[in-house]
Amino acid sequence: MNKFWFAVAQIAIRALVGSSAYRAIKDAVFVNEAADFKTGIEKRMDVAHEIRELGYSMAPALLNLAIETAVNAVKSR
Numbered sequence: 001m002n003k004f005w006f007a008v009a010q011i012a013i014r015a016l017v018g019s020s021a022y023r024a025i026k027d028a029v030f031v032n033e034a035a036d037f038k039t040g041i042e043k044r045m046d047v048a049h050e051i052r053e054l055g056y057s058m059a060p061a062l063l064n065l066a067i068e069t070a071v072n073a074v075k076s077r
Contacts, residue, residue, distance in 0.1 A: 006072065013069045021056045022066060029070040 014022040028050045032043040047067050048060075058066075 006076075010069055010073060013066050016062060017058055017066045018056075021051070021058070022070070024054055024056065025051055025063075025066050026070040026073060029067060030074050033071075033074055 010022075017025070025047065028047040029043075032038070032046050035043065038046070044064070044067055047070075048063055051063065
């Protein structure tokens with residue numbers, strides 16, 4: 001994805017889920033990326049569970065979109 005459009009997508013997702021929620025999602029994704037013994041689905045479930053434990057409530061589709069955007073942001077570093 002073009003860097004410009006990816007930045008626009010991140011800004012839009014951050015606005016939809018909230019800045020602090022997106023930061024928590026990105027941090028959880030960063031921690032889970034190091035777990036090589038887990039599958040992608042297990043990592044996604046762990047991130048979603050951690051976000052819900054922190055008290056953030058959002059639609060599952062929006063949470064998945066935020067997780068996917070965070071995964072791409074972490075991998076592009």
